[in-house]
Amino acid sequence: MGVPRNLEETAIFQVQALGYKPKDVKYIIQTHLHIDHAWGLADFPWAEVHVHATEYQAIQNPKGFMEFAYIQYHWDHQPRWVRHKESMVDWFGLEAIPILETPEYDFLFIPLHGHTRGHCGVAIGKPGSWLLHCGDAASPFYRGADLHNRDKSVQKLNILPKSLANRILGDHMPRLRKILEEHGDEVKAISAHDIFSFWEYTSL
Numbered sequence: 001m002g003v004p005r006n007l008e009e010t011a012i013f014q015v016q017a018l019g020y021k022p023k024d025v026k027y028i029i030q031t032h033l034h035i036d037h038a039w040g041l042a043d044f045p046w047a048e049v050h051v052h053a054t055e056y057q058a059i060q061n062p063k064g065f066m067e068f069a070y071i072q073y074h075w076d077h078q079p080r081w082v083r084h085k086e087s088m089v090d091w092f093g094l095e096a097i098p099i100l101e102t103p104e105y106d107f108l109f110i111p112l113h114g115h116t117r118g119h120c121g122v123a124i125g126k127p128g129s130w131l132l133h134c135g136d137a138a139s140p141f142y143r144g145a146d147l148h149n150r151d152k153s154v155q156k157l158n159i160l161p162k163s164l165a166n167r168i169l170g171d172h173m174p175r176l177r178k179i180l181e182e183h184g185d186e187v188k189a190i191s192a193h194d195i196f197s198f199w200e201y202t203s204l
């Protein structure tokens with residue numbers, strides 16, 4: 001949101017900057033399909049696109065003001081959708097849906113519906129070391145926000161009235177905060193628009 005329209009910031013450029021070929025991207029896992037999360041999909045038409053089944057239903061028939069932010073031409077190229085629904089495992093007290101397993105990392109959908117009907121977080125890691133990408137279900141919400149207060153205009157984003165925050169993000173913050181408090185040695189968290197965590201994890 002508000003990013004410069006600079007091609008070098010697109011996913012396909014950043015993948016190549018890391019030394020990979022675009023075709024190395026075989027799987028894309030979407031927390032949800034809002035405009036600011038899905039715009040690069042057409043650059044990877046060969047990749048499997050993993051979504052929660054309810055999110056897939058939502059883009060077919062958007063409802064309510066939060067679902068105005070789907071742009072139908074983002075999937076005109078007919079992505080190779082993989083839809084997930086079954087809740088099969090427990091992840092720190094939350095329901096989790098296994099998506100993919102690799103020797104290094106497991107990938108799980110953590111349903112955090114509310115921002116959109118099928119919105120999910122994505123847990124990435126192995127037992128003992130996880131990163132939870134909260135998508136748009138959380139604003140900056142832990143100590144890092146104070147430690148990295150470089151820009152007061154950014155921190156204002158934290159001061160959403162609770163009712164508005166619940167409407168925009170869903171009501172998951174207490175559960176997410178509890179996981180970080182109780183399992184902070186095993187779980188890190190970041191959300192899609194969380195510049196504070198980004199600074200912390202990348203040491204920029």
Ligand SMILES: [Zn+2]
Nearest residue numbers: 032034115136
């Ligand atoms: Zn969103």
